[in-house]
Amino acid sequence: MRVGERMRPVAVSLPPTASLADAQRAMGTHSVTWVPVVEDGRLVGLIGDEDLAAAWPSPATTLTVGEATYQVTTVPVTAVMRTDPPVVVPDSPLADAAILLRDEGLGVLPVVEEGRLVGLLSAVDLVALLAGGTAA
Amino acid sequence: MKIDMRVKVVMKSPVPTVEPGTTLGEAETLLAQAGTPALPVMEGGRLVGLVHRRDLRRVRPSTVPALARYEWASPDRLRVADVMRREIVTVAPEAEVAEVARILKSREADAVLVVDGGEVVGLVGIRELLTVLVRELERRWPPRLGRILAAVGADERAAPALPVALAIARHHQARLILLHVMAPLRPRLVAEVGRDILERVAAQRRAHARQWLTSLVPAELDVTVAVAENDEAAEVVAVASRDAVDLIVAETSLAQAIAHQAPCPVLAVPAGRTQHASR
Numbered sequence: 001m002r003v004g005e006r007m008r009p010v011a012v013s014l015p016p017t018a019s020l021a022d023a024q025r026a027m028g029t030h031s032v033t034w035v036p037v038v039e040d041g042r043l044v045g046l047i048g049d050e051d052l053a054a055a056w057p058s059p060a061t062t063l064t065v066g067e068a069t070y071q072v073t074t075v076p077v078t079a080v081m082r083t084d085p086p087v088v089v090p091d092s093p094l095a096d097a098a099i100l101l102r103d104e105g106l107g108v109l110p111v112v113e114e115g116r117l118v119g120l121l122s123a124v125d126l127v128a129l130l131a132g133g134t135a136a
Numbered sequence: 137m138k139i140d141m142r143v144k145v146v147m148k149s150p151v152p153t154v155e156p157g158t159t160l161g162e163a164e165t166l167l168a169q170a171g172t173p174a175l176p177v178m179e180g181g182r183l184v185g186l187v188h189r190r191d192l193r194r195v196r197p198s199t200v201p202a203l204a205r206y207e208w209a210s211p212d213r214l215r216v217a218d219v220m221r222r223e224i225v226t227v228a229p230e231a232e233v234a235e236v237a238r239i240l241k242s243r244e245a246d247a248v249l250v251v252d253g254g255e256v257v258g259l260v261g262i263r264e265l266l267t268v269l270v271r272e273l274e275r276r277w278p279p280r281l282g283r284i285l286a287a288v289g290a291d292e293r294a295a296p297a298l299p300v301a302l303a304i305a306r307h308h309q310a311r312l313i314l315l316h317v318m319a320p321l322r323p324r325l326v327a328e329v330g331r332d333i334l335e336r337v338a339a340q341r342r343a344h345a346r347q348w349l350t351s352l353v354p355a356e357l358d359v360t361v362a363v364a365e366n367d368e369a370a371e372v373v374a375v376a377s378r379d380a381v382d383l384i385v386a387e388t389s390l391a392q393a394i395a396h397q398a399p400c401p402v403l404a405v406p407a408g409r410t411q412h413a414s415r
Contacts, residue, residue, distance in 0.1 A: 001273060001276075001277055020200075049190070050189070050190045050193055051199075053190060053193045053194040054193040054194075054196060054198070054199045055198050055199045055200045055203070056194065056198060056203075057198050057203050057206065057207065058194070058195050058196060058197050058198065058207055059195060062206050062207065063203075063206045067206075068203075068206075071202070071203055071206075072203070074202075075200050075202060075203065079200055080199060080200060093273070093277070093279065094273055095269075095270050095273040095274050095277070095279075098266045098269050098270045098273065099266075099270055101266055102262075102263050102266040102267060102270070123262050123266060124240065124241055124243070124262070126266065126269055127237050127240055127241060127262055127265045127266065127269065128237060128238075128241045129137045129237075129269060130137065130138070130139060130233055130234055130237040130265055130268060130269055130272070131138070131234050131237035131238045131241055132137065132138025132139075132234050
């Protein structure tokens with residue numbers, strides 16, 4: 001079984017100039033927990049909802065709600081994204097991808113082809129294979 | 137791809153526990169050590185909650201220095217009780233792995249606790265299920281070699297690689313490329329005869345070699361034969377690169393000669409070991 005059979009198209013991506021607030025909005029709108037950061041079709045990073053939660057001002061901030069909201073619109077995603085995430089190609093064996101997902105602690109693996117981002121393979125989708133119901 | 141497997145054989149066990157009064161700093165350290173996305177919260181021997189790593193990160197001061205400087209909180213002011221989730225998904229040790237997969241897929245929780253008679257005996261997260269999946273995928277689709285190149289010398293004695301390559305190709309149902317590199321003609325001969333005669337001789341030699349190579353091959357295998365001249369090591373490396381070969385099988389001295397330039401793993405077969413290898 002190959003990565004290409006289980007990957008999904010990229011629902012949403014962000015440019016490097018996007019802010020933390022943009023990232024949160026993208027995740028909310030598309031109900032995803034990981035968003036790739038892309039420049040000219042090329043993957044430059046990956047940001048997860050946990051990275052975003054960790055970067056967000058905690059409830060103990062002395063900033064007012066308005067100030068905090070302003071601050072998160074000024075910090076770019078590049079400040080907290082994971083640069084150089086591991087990637088796979090559509091032809092990679094699914095087992096290799098599953099090992100990467102497990103050992104790197106990522107929720108998704110970017111799938112690239114000739115340097116361009118063509119899809120995402122999510123750990124939850126892989127685990128769903130064990131739930132049965134889907135063919136194969 | 138439903139698999140028949142019980143939770144108790146895949147769960148992480150034992151699992152460290154925390155108490156409602158545990159500081160978030162301590163809880164974070166324990167989570168990192170355990171490598172799990174969540175930990176059970178116990179109070180007086182009773183399971184009262186689940187603390188998630190993602191919730192801890194939410195209440196920690198920002199990881200961005202520009203934002204963190206506005207924060208006064210240290211993680212030790214807050215306790216596990218402040219962030220733990222009281223709704224907990226549990227399963228029995230005898231539950232099916234498929235059931236846990238369904239729960240994690242629904243994203244109700246990052247981990248499911250395995251409880252036996254009121255006691256927490258283990259935890260299953262995405263990580264544990266990915267391990268099961270890898271094992272299952274490798275059992276159903278074992279890693280295989282697609283193309284094997286065997287370098288075959290001029291006679292049986294010089295071709296110890298052949299039986300080994302045949303056995304591996306059969307096992308992997310791989311395509312086999314048999315490559316025979318002919319020694320160049322003796323320089324004196326080259327000097328004495330004309331160019332056209334020389335070319336006829338070379339063509340004859342190639343045809344003979346081809347015939348001979350083809351005769352070595354059992355009918356049920358997918359085999360290509362190739363004949364080349366001149367530098368054996370260079371030719372083997374060139375063909376392996378051009379045809380995206382996964383493994384080269386060669387006699388030891390040749391294997392040594394190409395090991396550093398080869399685009400794929402090289403299996404060295406000592407001469408005189410053919411009987412043992414082909415058994």
